Amino acid sequence: MNWSEQAIRDAARAGDYGRVVKRARTAANLSQGQLGEACGMSQSAISRLEGRGAGSYDTAQLSLVAAQLQIPPHLVGMADHTAAIVARGDGNGTDVERRNFLGGVAAVAAAPAFSMAPTQQAHAARTGQAATLRVATTAFRRLDGTTPSRQLVDTVLSHLKLTQSIAQNAESEAERTRLSAVGSEVASLAGWLHWDMGDNGSARTWYGASIKAARRAANPLLAAYQLGSLAQFEAHSGNAAQGLGLIQSARNQLGPNMPAIADAWLSAVEALAHAAAGAEGSADQALRAAARRAQQIEQEDAPPWPWVFSFTETKVAATRVSCGARLGLPRWIAREQDSTSAVMNTGHEKQRALLQLDMASGHVAAGRLDGAFTMAARALEVGLRYKSGRIVERARAVRRSYSGPTPPKVVRDFDDRLHGVFL
Template sequence: MRTALSEHDFGAVFGAIRDCTGLSQTQLAALVGLSQARVSEVEAGARRLTGAKLAARISSVFAVPAQLLGFHVDNADPAVGSLASEEMDWVNRRDFVTLATAAALGSRLHPELERLAHVLPGRLNSVTRPRIGDADIDAIEAISDGFRRWDLAHGGGLCRSAALSQLHQIAALDEGVCSPNVRARLQLATAELASMAGWLAYDIEDHNAARRLWTYALHTAQCADGNLRSTDLMVIILLDMAHQALHLRQPKDAFAFCRLAAATSTGRRHPVSHITAGYIHTVTAWCWATLSEPEPTRRALADSQTGYAAASADTIPPWAWIVTEAEIAAQQGHALYLLSLTHPEFAEPAAARLTAAADGHPAEHERSRAVVLPTLAVAHFRAGDIDSAVRIGQDAVTAVTALSSQRCYARLRDLDTVAARHRSASGVLELRADIAAASAV
């Protein structure tokens, strides 16, 4: 191996890694950012990899010491890919997609995966609990469900710290004694809570914390491979990562997470539910819409609708209670809204779907309604209905200021940017003043 590394004979390196880990060529390709065909050519000796950047990437992914690849190292730590620093910027780190891919594949080849519990945001408090049973897992699941309901009603700001504290307590239970079935349930329940904590962090725009938590959740869910819920949860976590990437205006990363979600949905022991399959296509539609591509967006929305329609009352899993008709309308309307930013003809259909979502969300889902309203107001501006835009914009200000969701305030700022183009219209000046006052609080 040392000889192969020093000569950059990555065909031998790839073959040895796959022999030891059981990775397929497709999985290894996903880790290092190559196509399966390219990996096959390299292993067969038909092609060589000579780029320094690619060599460095392979070094980072597989924790190969830099000297073995011919790189000079000045610091005392010769390892490339030592990424455990708690101060690392998880939003801007270049290898985040690679790290998420490694977690989803369960390859255990990325040096950071086994240390994720130590880089969670906040402090890890020790818990003494020698034995764990099914009742403990029931309680953890109820905790996650409670945080989800709170977020839907009020936003993530007020319960994020509580969720993180609970996660630290529950992560420490991994040292407890339990049966294999309880262990699998514990892993999945821990992953579910970490995923929820990640979403709460995202909702208050703490993007670094969200990415740490989601990566930990993804890795932990992957370890619970035998659980029926594991694949669904992994895919949803990856789609949450795509959701965040779009919010951060990183469409390339969003597409990468969508592709990984699609591959994960079909490449594991248990297939995903129809609900999750529909959501994969929904987020893919958002990606295409962000790139101003109407036809791929339409196709993805049609595939999404097919997936949701295939779900029947006896096949919808209990955790999918959050996927209501109003939520599906919001998803579709958001895709059309994104298209309307460059193709105004989509503004009216976007407004129609977003109106259905806003009207359909119950009172206990007020945060879901509030995040829709600013986008709906923008859609009316784009469609030329200024009166409706101002009226709904005022509703948005009222709804958002009653919550603790920084994401909703980001939508208000987007609304203000569009409203500024219509500053001379009746009511727009007052609307912008109200948005400014709300944002200053």
């Protein structure tokens, strides 16, 4: 989308933010209903927003839709300092900016309870609180790629507590259902952050809480997504049987006509679980199924919420690298290195470091120690910078995979860097 095109600039200058949204939605090839589903809003709400002209806008709804479409905030009248940090989602903000943002976004989520008259509060409870809380959750997810989980986790848990408190006091069952879905998303993020910190017990607890909340929300798509997320965690933790059982539960939630993106993603997670069990043939079969379904994603409508991320054959290739590392199959890793270049060029440094460590495992298995431990050392530095227990433990696993007699200098240097690391 060309955000500098004249029609966009004219609409933004006139305060017709609905027209900006409409052009961005059309460029993304989304219907009003699809955008509404991704944002937890109705099709009619999107229609009203797009047709509002230069009138007043519900800030929570507009922020949510703009974040979903990745519209620069100044084009929808939100060019303040905080919105700019959220929209960028990169590492350019200073630590002070991030701390200010973390405090500010929590205040935004809590603001309706303190700044509105009673009748306005009642209206917000009916129409806006779930959407407002989801904006904050989206912001925290963006920060995950550029912020140590230890800095984020307390604020995310406070955000979850706020969501649960509002849900308990909701006046209608419909609003409680919407807030349960938001709570599921926040709990899942808490699980992800604890996993990154290396606190697997807490990660498992929060992933379980996200599944329970999704079931309270009576949303099979969300429940399947959270079951798949826990399956992914268990597969990476080496618990193959649990991972495979959770994947089957997720498939049962979706039924035979599941969206292609859900099927492809679950097949990739299934491959990881088979790799954890040492089942090369089953892992290969699941990866081939994931690749076939990934080819069909573009033929369908836009992916349904919560599958709002992209899932391509490139990500299937990255999964094969991870499986190859766990199975000790350097040929799988070598075969896919070129295909994973898109993943290696993403802005999510922590994810990139984990993939580098998987590639390093392949080099160790093939006897290429210099390349293996040079790559592993670069990934370890990322883990130390972000205080990521998950990355550090994966680096230790790479080191354990080499058991030669007298280690060469590159391995000794790696040992020196690992020595005394306590996160």
